[in-house]
Amino acid sequence: MGFRAPPAGRAAGSGSAHFKEALPRLCEAVEEADFIAIDGEFTGISDGPSVSALTNGLDTPEERYCKLRKHSMNFLLFQFGLCTFKYDQNQSIYITKAFNFYVFPKPFNRTSPDIKFICQSSSIDFLASQGFDFNKVFRSGIPYLTQEEESQLREQYEERRGQINGNGPITYTPNSSMSVSHIPEDQRAFIKNVEEKVEDLLKNSEKSLDLEPCTGFQRKLIYQTLNSRQSKGLHVETLENDKKERFIQISKVDDEERRRREQQKQQREQEELNDAVGFSRVIRAVSKSGKLVVGHNMLLDVMHTIHQFCGPVPEELDDFKEVTMSVFPRLVDTKLMASIQPFKEIIHNTSLGELHKRLIEKPFKSPKTECPVDFQSYNTSSEQLHEAGYDAYITGLCFISMANYLGTFLTPPKSHISARSKLLEPFYNKLFLMRVIDIPYLNMCGPDLQPKRDHVLYVTFPKEWKTCDLYQLFSAFGNIQVSWIDDTSAFVSLSQTDQVQIAINTSRYAESYRIQTYAEYLQSRQKSTNT
Amino acid sequence: MGFRAPPAGRAAGSGSAHFKEALPRLCEAVEEADFIAIDGEFTGISDGPSVSALTNGLDTPEERYCKLRKHSMNFLLFQFGLCTFKYDQNQSIYITKAFNFYVFPKPFNRTSPDIKFICQSSSIDFLASQGFDFNKVFRSGIPYLTQEEESQLREQYEERRGQINGNGPITYTPNSSMSVSHIPEDQRAFIKNVEEKVEDLLKNSEKSLDLEPCTGFQRKLIYQTLNSRQSKGLHVETLENDKKERFIQISKVDDEERRRREQQKQQREQEELNDAVGFSRVIRAVSKSGKLVVGHNMLLDVMHTIHQFCGPVPEELDDFKEVTMSVFPRLVDTKLMASIQPFKEIIHNTSLGELHKRLIEKPFKSPKTECPVDFQSYNTSSEQLHEAGYDAYITGLCFISMANYLGTFLTPPKSHISARSKLLEPFYNKLFLMRVIDIPYLNMCGPDLQPKRDHVLYVTFPKEWKTCDLYQLFSAFGNIQVSWIDDTSAFVSLSQTDQVQIAINTSRYAESYRIQTYAEYLQSRQKSTNT
Numbered sequence A, B: 001m002g003f004r005a006p007p008a009g010r011a012a013g014s015g016s017a018h019f020k021e022a023l024p025r026l027c028e029a030v031e032e033a034d035f036i037a038i039d040g041e042f043t044g045i046s047d048g049p050s051v052s053a054l055t056n057g058l059d060t061p062e063e064r065y066c067k068l069r070k071h072s073m074n075f076l077l078f079q080f081g082l083c084t085f086k087y088d089q090n091q092s093i094y095i096t097k098a099f100n101f102y103v104f105p106k107p108f109n110r111t112s113p114d115i116k117f118i119c120q121s122s123s124i125d126f127l128a129s130q131g132f133d134f135n136k137v138f139r140s141g142i143p144y145l146t147q148e149e150e151s152q153l154r155e156q157y158e159e160r161r162g163q164i165n166g167n168g169p170i171t172y173t174p175n176s177s178m179s180v181s182h183i184p185e186d187q188r189a190f191i192k193n194v195e196e197k198v199e200d201l202l203k204n205s206e207k208s209l210d211l212e213p214c215t216g217f218q219r220k221l222i223y224q225t226l227n228s229r230q231s232k233g234l235h236v237e238t239l240e241n242d243k244k245e246r247f248i249q250i251s252k253v254d255d256e257e258r259r260r261r262e263q264q265k266q267q268r269e270q271e272e273l274n275d276a277v278g279f280s281r282v283i284r285a286v287s288k289s290g291k292l293v294v295g296h297n298m299l300l301d302v303m304h305t306i307h308q309f310c311g312p313v314p315e316e317l318d319d320f321k322e323v324t325m326s327v328f329p330r331l332v333d334t335k336l337m338a339s340i341q342p343f344k345e346i347i348h349n350t351s352l353g354e355l356h357k358r359l360i361e362k363p364f365k366s367p368k369t370e371c372p373v374d375f376q377s378y379n380t381s382s383e384q385l386h387e388a389g390y391d392a393y394i395t396g397l398c399f400i401s402m403a404n405y406l407g408t409f410l411t412p413p414k415s416h417i418s419a420r421s422k423l424l425e426p427f428y429n430k431l432f433l434m435r436v437i438d439i440p441y442l443n444m445c446g447p448d449l450q451p452k453r454d455h456v457l458y459v460t461f462p463k464e465w466k467t468c469d470l471y472q473l474f475s476a477f478g479n480i481q482v483s484w485i486d487d488t489s490a491f492v493s494l495s496q497t498d499q500v501q502i503a504i505n506t507s508r509y510a511e512s513y514r515i516q517t518y519a520e521y522l523q524s525r526q527k528s529t530n531t
């Protein structure tokens, strides 16, 4: 997530073609980094009725997680920014390396899943207005696979190899009448013709024979038919012609040549597999490094990253926490950091752009950074581009400023605080919870805060009611705070808990509306999900 | 739909900025046209499990329509091509005007619906590989509204105007205690402050007063409070500052000035409304003209066009037919035309590209066309662009070739057949049905064909079964044709109807599979949808 600030140059490593070249440089940068900042861009935020229905001010952490999982995971994370920060003791500066990747689930082959994702016009329109380059995503976005998808693809390869080598699940057993390799009547002439052509090939001086393009079923039949002959010195392979039609090529080879070809093919397949895993390798490298990962308002970034590149996020919040900690053992959310002690009092606007502006002023100090010559820096404002790589960079700067500020409280004060400092531990693994009134963060490595909600009422009413009707209704009970749930219900927080019972009593005989305590609401909710 | 052929220039009228300028030219072209060819590009085809599950060879027309409605309408039609054809008697040529529009549901204002649409990676990847320019869609796509959405927006405007003029649904009735305009306690100081400022304004020599930006609720309260004062010579208006924050401006005006301003505003709103209706005005112009509309394999084009620009397509096929005929009273599908008499025998491949190639060879004649100088023509192969406008143009050419061919059967033969000729009537309003074995088309202006399906069996079996298992199972009953439904069921068509009963009898005691007649299948399906 994060904001879209005035532009400032361009990061290395976008585009599928450059990816292979960028990956080793990225892995090196990750390995040497003190910490890594990340940022993602999505095709949308919520497919639910409204963003505020998605983020009710009195959601429990479990409710919020379930809503995000249900209404946000069908969007595509299609730009991923990553900036590594390494502190250079001698110069007292941070060396930064920024990367900006476009990702897109390009179908890998004919059997790979055809991914569907949702776009939300407001999100797309916002990115478009910022000059986002959609062509880069769709034309040269880097593909990716989850662990599970990679295993499936690997199995597919192995199965196919097995079939070709004649020891796969399908074997040539001409006499078994229920055999899967039974040749249907309408295919017999076709197969007979192929067999004759192969006989010819074996007799004549040609080295190979290209059959006509045919269907997958026919190719399977051909493989099965020729299976027993492979030892006689035939290599059978499926190729594609210019028109993308698949045909079978049969070549005469000796045993050694055949083995060589098969090895080559295996290598090619391994390469293909690596390409298909694509961007997921970046996430695996970051995960493997165990380094501190910093983001701004990063809950959705983390959810999408895991969902797309590791595996579907689990149904239960506790399971999600476990998975997250196994992928990213240490997280810091700069929005949460800026919202709590000791920053809360001196930072008033925590949106990334405003935060960055605030953190270059007193009492904070703008960190000194430098980037290697072969990385384009984000310090010039040369291009009208807004990138996740830039946001990741800015997020890292914010983190450093705040970390160093903590050092000023030490005796003697320290102007540099390492990313591994104990001073940062209170901020670890707490992800900012947007617009929850009384729970500032999701605690990723333990149970969540459980604030008292004794002063909260759950109110249902006719859909004609407006906020002012609720103010009206509760006018006798002091100041209130309204959190809309949908158009016929809302939470109303009273300022004094002792008014709760009086409000409920007064409502007993009301016909148009109904009031319950928060505890009653939770109970009836529990019941309805259990049945 | 349609194919993506080698590129050939560029059509007029893309981009939101040019749209206003293109629209009158388009309307003129439509008015003078003999017929209009159209083509659309979508972000996907099917969100179901597989395309072939979406298009079973033995779907009934109703089933097919329901599947397409359910699994295809959430994709976005985001490029619309239109080419008008007008015959010039003197020169014996067609004058063509091609238009190519990018459309995108850009949110119009803060209350307009935030459209979500699905993208299918294979479709996106295909368009990307053809050089499709996604930035043009997302950055400068033309917005659109359905009739219903336009009415809603118009009402919104009127309601707001009513409120401001003090005769809207919300009126200022200070003594009614349940009034919606009740000012909540925490807003009283704010409103009091505004009232004081206004008093000042009325006394001092300033012409106007800008209030601080505030919430929508506060603005509503301000409007209500100031309502009764408007006659005292105040004009109240909501404006936006540079930061896109909304604030209220209060100006001193005399009655005439106030009326002038309100008129201006009304005009501005009408303009805004027209802009919001946007691309839908193209469809309305085509519809209003009542002209013949030609497409290639156009069922999905028609469905998407109606769904996006007129109103959600109805649940029932019969209702869809009715709506379609009211929007486009005369349709011709060139794919269907090429698939039936007298073209069937001499045209073997009906995909748009191949059809076009075939139709410039004997016995067909390539039609002569010309396009006005201010329209870029599609005859040069200058640019690597593939556009819906080009496909529409090619579709029109195919239609002309086939129409003229019909003229060669007349005595004396005619080399030109008008788009209004009686010879074309057999092809009217029949839309090609993809991959249905025994129903070539959807009859848009009457009941559909009801082929006998006595020779069809509905078979269910374990999901391990393959096509060859089915061949095996039915090997005693002659040749069969398999239409997969899902991985545990399929239709099997026998070549001889008299084998049906025998097959069913044989299956009576089978445990792993089950056979029903097609009639039984329809019956049990009916039952399950009725309950």
Ligand SMILES: Nc1nc2c(ncn2[C@@H]2O[C@H](COP(=O)(O)OP(=O)(O)O)[C@@H](O)[C@H]2O)c(=O)[nH]1
Pocket: A049, A050, A051, A052, A053, A462, A463, A464, A465, A466, A467, A484, A485, A486, A487, A488
């Ligand atoms: N009946 C009624 N429902 C409202 C009102 N305001 C908000 N809601 C409902 O509460 C949900 C959340 O509203 P809100 O917090 O204002 O955010 P928004 O819908 O994103 O603009 C909305 O989607 C509505 O269903 C209101 O004044 N009256």
Ligand SMILES: Nc1nc2c(ncn2[C@@H]2O[C@H](COP(=O)(O)OP(=O)(O)O)[C@@H](O)[C@H]2O)c(=O)[nH]1
Pocket: B049, B050, B051, B052, B053, B462, B463, B464, B465, B466, B467, B484, B485, B486, B487, B488
């Ligand atoms: N059990 C089984 N199911 C199949 C087989 N072939 C196809 N199907 C099912 O039928 C559906 C339609 O298949 P098909 O016509 O081959 O098209 P495709 O799925 O788009 O490649 C598939 O999605 C499968 O669920 C098969 O050999 N065995």
